[in-house]
Amino acid sequence: MxxxxxxxxxxxxxxxxxxxxxxxxxxxxxxxxxxxxxxxxxxxxxxxxxxxxxxxxxxxxxxxxxxxxxxxxxxxxxxxxxxxxxxxxxxxxxxxxxxxxxxxxxxxxxxxxxxxxxxxxxxxxxxxxxxxxxxxxxxxxxxxxxxxxxxxxxxxxxxxxxxxxxxxxxxxxxxxxxxxxxxxxxxxxxxxxxxxxxxxxxxxxxxxxLRESAAHHTINSTDAAKLLQIRNEILKDLSIPPVLKELAGNSAMSESKLKQLFKQTFGSSIYSFYQQARMEEAAFLLKHGKGSVAEVGYEMGFSNLSHFSRLFEKHYGQNPKRYSYS
Incomplete structure (x- = not known):
C-alpha cells in the first residue's frame, strides 16, 4: 500500500x-x-x-x-x-x-x-x-x-x-x-x-x-538521499573502516562537501560515526551471546584484541568480557 x-x-x-x-x-x-x-x-x-x-x-x-x-x-x-x-x-x-x-x-x-x-x-x-x-x-x-x-x-x-x-x-x-x-x-x-x-x-x-556550532550548509532531497546511502555503506560491513575518497566518489560529492554534510546531519565525523556503530554492534553481539570476546573483536575487524578491549571500555565503561556477563 x-x-x-x-x-x-x-x-x-x-x-x-x-x-x-x-x-x-x-x-x-x-x-x-x-x-x-x-x-x-x-x-x-x-x-x-x-x-x-x-x-x-x-x-x-x-x-x-x-x-x-x-x-x-x-x-x-x-x-x-x-x-x-x-x-x-x-x-x-x-x-x-x-x-x-x-x-x-x-x-x-x-x-x-x-x-x-x-x-x-x-x-x-x-x-x-x-x-x-x-x-x-x-x-x-x-x-x-x-x-x-x-x-x-x-x-x-x-x-x-x-x-x-x-x-x-x-x-x-x-x-x-x-x-x-x-x-x-x-x-x-x-x-x-x-x-x-x-x-x-x-x-x-x-x-x-550540544552539537558543535558551525555554519549551516543547505541540504536538499538529493543530498539527503546520498547521505543515507553513505550511512548504509558504512554500516554494511563494520569490519572495514570507511575510506573518504571512495565514499565521496560513490555519492558524487566532493570530499569536503561530504564531510561537512555528514557531520552536520548525523552529529559526528564519518570515522567517529563508524567507530560508534562498531562498538554498538559489538555490544549487541556480546550481550546476545553471538560470540566470544575474541570472535566479536575479529568480526568487527580488530586484529589486536587488547586494542578492541580498550576502545570498548572507553565507550561502555566496562571491558568486553565483563559487559557480556552484566
Missing amino acids: IFSFSATPDFDFMTYFARHIHATIHNGVLEIPESLGQGFIRKLEFGQDFKITIHHYLLIEDLVIKRNASGMGNELITVFFYSNEQSLGIAFNDDRNVTFSQRDDSAVQVTSNDISSTVRFPADQQIHYVVVAIKPGRLKELIHINEPNSVIQTITGTGNSFLFFESMNAETKTLLKNMLAVDMNDTLSNFYMQIKVQELLYLNFHKLS
Whole structure:
C-alpha cells in the first residue's frame, strides 16, 4: 500500500490517510480496518501550530508513505520519533533496498518540510512512531534559549532547509511506550500528553543544542538521499573502516562537501560515526551471546584484541568480557 502527500503546513495526514484506506475517524482516533491489520492512529492538537500524531499498528501488507516536498521552505518542522527494533526502510528517494539500520531502527529525525522522504513500514511487524509537527515560531518559543547554537538557530529560523538525525536513548523509548498507555478518556489527558510531548522535544533538542556550532550548509532531497546511502555503506560491513575518497566518489560529492554534510546531519565525523556503530554492534553481539570476546573483536575487524578491549571500555565503561556477563 502506498500513500503519497505533499508536506504543506495545513495538510492533515490522518484525514487524508483515512480516506485513502476507507476508514473513519472518531474522537481523534483512526482505527485500522481489520482488512488491513490492527491498531490505530491518534491525533492531538495543542493549537494550530503544534500537533502530533501517534501511530501504533500492525499491518498485513507493507505500507509506503511518500512525503513530497512542499516547495514552501521552512514553514513547518517535522520531528519523527521512531521506536522499534524491527527493520524500517527509510530513504529520500525511491530506492527500495535502503534500510535505516542493522539492529535497531529507533531514531529521531528532524526535518524541514521542503525535503522529500519515503518510509517503508514492513508487514507483520509492530510499528510505533510519533510525529510532531510544529511551526518554527512556536518551537522557538518553547525552547527559549538565549544563545542557541547554529543547529537550533537553523531549525527555528525561517527559510532554512535541514535534516538532522539523533540516536534515541532509553529514556526517550520509555517515554514513547508510556504515552501509549495513557487513558485518553481522562479529562486531563490532553494536558498530560502535551507535557509528555514537550518532554520528548526537550530530550531531543537538548542533544542537538550540544552539537558543535558551525555554519549551516543547505541540504536538499538529493543530498539527503546520498547521505543515507553513505550511512548504509558504512554500516554494511563494520569490519572495514570507511575510506573518504571512495565514499565521496560513490555519492558524487566532493570530499569536503561530504564531510561537512555528514557531520552536520548525523552529529559526528564519518570515522567517529563508524567507530560508534562498531562498538554498538559489538555490544549487541556480546550481550546476545553471538560470540566470544575474541570472535566479536575479529568480526568487527580488530586484529589486536587488547586494542578492541580498550576502545570498548572507553565507550561502555566496562571491558568486553565483563559487559557480556552484566
